[in-house]
Amino acid sequence: MHRGALASALWPVSLLYRCLVALRRLAYRLRLVRSARLARPVLVVGNRVAGGAGKTPTVIALLAHLQAQGWQPGVVSRGYGRSTHGLVAVTAATPPHAAGDEPLLIHLRSGAPVVVGADRVAAARALLVAHPEVNLLVCDDGLQHLRLQRDVDVVVFDARGAGNGWLLPAGPLREPLAAPSSAATSLLLYNAPAPSTPLPGFVARRCLTGAVALDDWWRGRPATAAGLTALRGRRLYACAGIAQPQAFFALLRAQGLDFEALTLPDHAGLDVLPWPADAADVIVTEKDAVKLETGRVARERPATTVWVAPLNFSPEPAFLAALDAALAPHRGVARVEG
Numbered sequence: 001m002h003r004g005a006l007a008s009a010l011w012p013v014s015l016l017y018r019c020l021v022a023l024r025r026l027a028y029r030l031r032l033v034r035s036a037r038l039a040r041p042v043l044v045v046g047n048r049v050a051g052g053a054g055k056t057p058t059v060i061a062l063l064a065h066l067q068a069q070g071w072q073p074g075v076v077s078r079g080y081g082r083s084t085h086g087l088v089a090v091t092a093a094t095p096p097h098a099a100g101d102e103p104l105l106i107h108l109r110s111g112a113p114v115v116v117g118a119d120r121v122a123a124a125r126a127l128l129v130a131h132p133e134v135n136l137l138v139c140d141d142g143l144q145h146l147r148l149q150r151d152v153d154v155v156v157f158d159a160r161g162a163g164n165g166w167l168l169p170a171g172p173l174r175e176p177l178a179a180p181s182s183a184a185t186s187l188l189l190y191n192a193p194a195p196s197t198p199l200p201g202f203v204a205r206r207c208l209t210g211a212v213a214l215d216d217w218w219r220g221r222p223a224t225a226a227g228l229t230a231l232r233g234r235r236l237y238a239c240a241g242i243a244q245p246q247a248f249f250a251l252l253r254a255q256g257l258d259f260e261a262l263t264l265p266d267h268a269g270l271d272v273l274p275w276p277a278d279a280a281d282v283i284v285t286e287k288d289a290v291k292l293e294t295g296r297v298a299r300e301r302p303a304t305t306v307w308v309a310p311l312n313f314s315p316e317p318a319f320l321a322a323l324d325a326a327l328a329p330h331r332g333v334a335r336v337e338g
Contacts, residue, residue: 002164003164003166003170003171007164007166007170007171008170010169010170011166011170013169013170014166014167014168014169014170014171017167017168017169018167018176021167021174021175021176021179024146025146025179025180028146028147028182033146033147034147035146035147035148035149035182036121036147036148036149036337036338037149037335037337037338038121038124038125038128038137038148038149038337039128039335039336039337040124040128040134040135040136040137040335041135041136041137041151041152041327041330041333042124042136042137042138042139042148042149042150042151042152043062043073043136043137043138043139043150043151043152043153043154043327044138044139044142044143044145044148044150044152044153044154044183045058045059045062045138045139045140045141045142045143045154045156046139046141046142046143046144046153046154046155046156047141047143047155047156047157047174048143048155048157048162048173048174048175048177048179049157049160049162049163049172049173049174050168050172050173050174051172051243051244051266052158052242052243052244052266053156053157053158053160053191053243054156054158054191054204054206054313055140055141055156056102056105056106056140056287057191057206057311057312057313058154058156058189058191058204058313058315059075059106059138059140060105060106060109060110060313061204061312061313061314061315062138062154062315062323063075063106063109063110063112063138064110065315065320065323066136066138067110067112069324071135071136071327071331072133072134072135072136073110073112073134073135073136073137073138074112074113074114074115074124074127074128074131074134074136074137074138075103075106075107075110075112075113075114075115075127075137075138075139075140076114076115076116076117076120076123076124076127076137076138076139076140076142077100077102077103077106077114077115077116077120077123077139077140077141077142078100078116078117078118078120078140078141078142079099079100079102079103079116079117080100080102080141080267081097081100081101081267082097082098082099082100082116083097083098084097084098084099086117087115087116087117087122087123087126088115088116088117089113089114089115089126089127089130090103090104090107090113090114090115090116091107092107092108094107096290096291097269099114099116100116100267101267101287101288101290101291102140102287103116103140104290105286105287105290106140108290109286109310112138113127113130113131113134114127115127115130119147120139120142120145120147120148121147121148124137124139124148135331135332136327136330143155143174143175144174144175146182149182150182150183151183151184151185151326151327151330152183152184152185152186152187152323152326152327153181153182153183153185153186153187154186154187154188154189154323155181155186155187155188155189155201156189156190156191157188157189157190157191157192157195157196157197157201158190158191158192158196158244158247159191159192159193159196160172160196161196161197162177162196162197165177177197177198177199178199184326185326187201187202187319187322187323187326188200188201188202189201189202189203189204189315189319190202190203190204191203191204191206191313192204202315202316202318202319202322203315203316203319204313204314204315204316204319205313205314205316206251206311206312206313206314207251207311207312207314208223208228208251208252208255208309208310208311208312209222209223209225209309209310209311209312210222210223210224210225210226210227210228210309210310211223211224211227211228211230211231211283211307211308211309212224212227212307212308212310213227213305213306213307213308214284214289214292214294214297214305214306214307214308215294217286217289217308218289218294223308223309223310227307228255228257228309229255229256231257231281231283231307232255232256232257232258233258234280234281235279235280235281236257236258236259236260236281236282236283237259237260237261237262237275237276237279237281237282237283238252238257238259238260238261238262238282238283238284239262239264239274239275239282239283239284239285239288240261240262240263240264240284240285240288241264241265241266241267241268241270241285241287241288242266242285242287242288243266245261245263245264246263248285248309248311249261251309251311252283252309257283259283262274262275264288268288268291269291270288270291270292273297273300273301275301275304277301277303277304278303279301279303279304280303280304280305281304281305281307282304282305282306282307283306283307283308283309284306284307284308284309285308285309285311286308286309286310286311289306289308292306
């Protein structure tokens with residue numbers, strides 16, 4: 001692992017950060033700071049590294065699996081990057097700036113009720129009041145939110161693993177690599193061809209499901225492989241405002257597409273459309289598509305057809321079996337909040 005001069009200079013600060021993380025965990029363990037237990041089982045999906053590791057596609061994949069297994073999940077999320085405060089119940093009509101692009105995408109893809117709020121406990125309680133049929137709470141990006149007691153943790157890594165192995169700001173880790181879980185069961189899922197840390201875990205396969213025109217995507221029509229292959233040989237722009245845009249571009253190239261890459265900051269607002277006015281075809285991620293209203297695109301870029309390429313994550317069957325086994329004791333169990 002590479003540890004450059006800047007990381008080495010910041011290493012003393014990372015030691016202070018490590019101490020603060022440890023003291024916070026100790027405070028919860030000694031009950032100096034109280035955590036909350038909810039009336040439904042809680043599944044937390046998060047990562048130990050700063051930045052994206054494929055967490056949102058993982059949440060979407062897990063929701064599809066849970067729904068197929070008969071669960072009625074609901075989702076709580078902080079709603080990173082939103083312009084609002086307090087709790088927001090997400091609907092298909094909620095502007096992305098009000099909910100955050102990822103919670104809106106999760107709701108659109110899964111149909112599950114979603115409530116965003118910095119206080120995940122308050123968000124979860126509001127969700128259960130509005131949707132008493134929900135029998136499993138999925139917390140999106142809540143691994144370090146220790147105030148919320150959880151039954152199962154799913155810790156997500158991508159091919160970058162733990163980077164240089166140091167904590168912020170000298171490295172990418174939010175907490176030590178082998179930090180103990182407060183959940184009864186902790187599962188590691190690598191969104192990579194093979195495990196990228198020494199910790200044992202499962203792997204997931206990622207691929208593009210195809211492409212679909214933006215207007216059809218908003219209507220809920222599926223992407224098709226034919227839609228993706230039809231873009232081969234065209235003058236194409238690829239736009240990605242995600243944590244790892246190069247991963248999206250690599251998947252497009254693997255499909256034989258040649259394009260000019262437009263790399264945007266993660267959670268970029270797209271208030272100004274980034275491609276040229278004369279662009280005929282532009283392909284984007286779903287996370288960007290939620291910020292592209294078709295009428296606005298037609299007005300501002302009438303020459304452009306925007307295509308959406310959904311990213312599909314498929315955890316290996318052994319992971320799904322382990323998840324089902326961990327959740328089985330909680331099916332149909334009512335409990336008192338504490």
